[in-house]
Amino acid sequence: MTTSSIPWLDQGYPHIWLPYTQMKTAGLPAPVRATRGCRIHLADGRVLLDGLASWWTACHGYNHPHIAESVRRQLESMPHVMFGGLVHEPALTLAQRLCGLLGPGLDRVFFTESGSVSVEVAMKMAIQYWLNQGEPQRQRILSFRGGYHGDTFGTMVVCDPDIGMHAAFQGVLPAQDVLPLPHDDQGEALLDALLQRQQDQVAALLVEPLVQGAAGMQMHDPDVLRRLRRVADRYGILLIFDEIFTGFGRTGTLFAFQQAGVRPDILTLSKALTGGTLPLAATVASQRVFEAFWSDDPAHALMHGPTYMGNALACAAAHASLDLFGSEPRLAQVQAIETLLAEGLGACRDLPCVQAVRVKGAIGAVELHRAPDRAALCQAFLQAGVWVRPLGRTVYLTPAFVMPPDDVRQLTAAVLAVLSAVS
C-alpha cells in the first residue's frame, strides 16, 4: 500500500472500508483536515474548491456559524433521547416547520437518520396504507428508469438496475417494475396499460422529481410529474416524491414539486435538511395516508422506529439551516449560480468528448460520450485545485449556494480545462 507522511492516514487506512471503492486498486483518498466556507483543507496543505457540497448536503457552505451555535446550544441541554414514548421540542417544532414550508397536504413527519431509510419508510407507509384498508396484495412500488433511492435492500429494488451500483445483489429480493418516465402521451399510455393489468397489486409510484441525481443529473420536465399525479389519481394509488437530492433549493425552488404545481402523497427529505452537518431524514405523509393508520387496532400502527430517530442535535441543525433559508437570499443565490453554470459549462458543448450539457438550479452536468477514466479525471481535478468526481459518464457541479461568482467560474473553468485535455 502507498503511504503518506500523515500518521493518522497511514495507521488508520488499513482498518477502514470505503464506499463504492475497490480497496485493492484505489489509491489513497484525499485526507481532509478541515473545511471552511466552500473549501476543503487537506492534511498535506492543499486547499480544494468544493464543486460537490459533500454529496449535495452543504448548501450553506461548511462550518456556518449559525448552525454550529444551534448545535452547540442543543448539545448542552440534550443531545438525544429515545423517541419511543418521549418527544422533544426540537423535533416537534421541526415537524411543524417542515409541514408549514411544504404547504397543505403534507401534514405528518416521520424522522429517520438517512435518505435510504426515509425511502424505506415511505415504501412501508404506502404498503401498510393498503394493508390497513384490507388490500394486503398491494405490495408493488413502481419506480422509474434513471431513479436512485438508496443502497438498502428495500431501496435497491426500486433503483434503476442499469445505474450499476447494485448489480451484485440482483435477484436477492423480488424485482419491482422500473419503467420509463412518462414524458409524453405515449409514455403515459404505457404506464396506464401496465396499471390496468396490475392495478390491484400496486401501492404507489416513486420518483425523483425534476432531477435524477445519481443517474448523472438526468433532468425532466415538470409535466412528467403532472402526468404521474394524473395516473396515480386515475388508479387511486399513492405518489411518492423522493426529494432527498432536490429538496431545499437545489433545483431553484425550495422543493422541486413546487415547479410542477402538483403534490405527492408522501415525500422524502434528507441531505441539505441539516445544511450538511448531521444525519437526518424525514418522510412526510398526507393526512389521507396518515388516516389509514389512525385506528383502534394496534397492528395498524406504522412499524418502524430507528434508535436515533428525531435526534435533537440533528433537529437543532435543521432548524438553523431553515433559519438561513429565511435570513439569507438562498434561492436568489441558486438563480445566480444557474446563470454562471450555464455560461461556464456551455462552452463544454464544443468538445468532441461531450454529448450534452444540462443545467438546472445549482446543478450543472456535462455528460460524456463514454465513461472516463475516473481516477485520472479526479487526479486532474485535484491538480486544478477543485473537488469534482464524475458519476459514470457525467461530470457535474453541485456547489454550495453561497459560493461567490468567481469561485463558480473557477469550477466551470476547471471542468472545461480538464475535459479539453481529455478530448
Ligand code: PLP
Ligand atoms: N434518494 C436520493 C434521490 C438520493 O440522491 C440519495 C442519495 O444520494 C438517497 C435517496 C439515499 O440517501 P442516503 O445516502 O442518505 O441513504
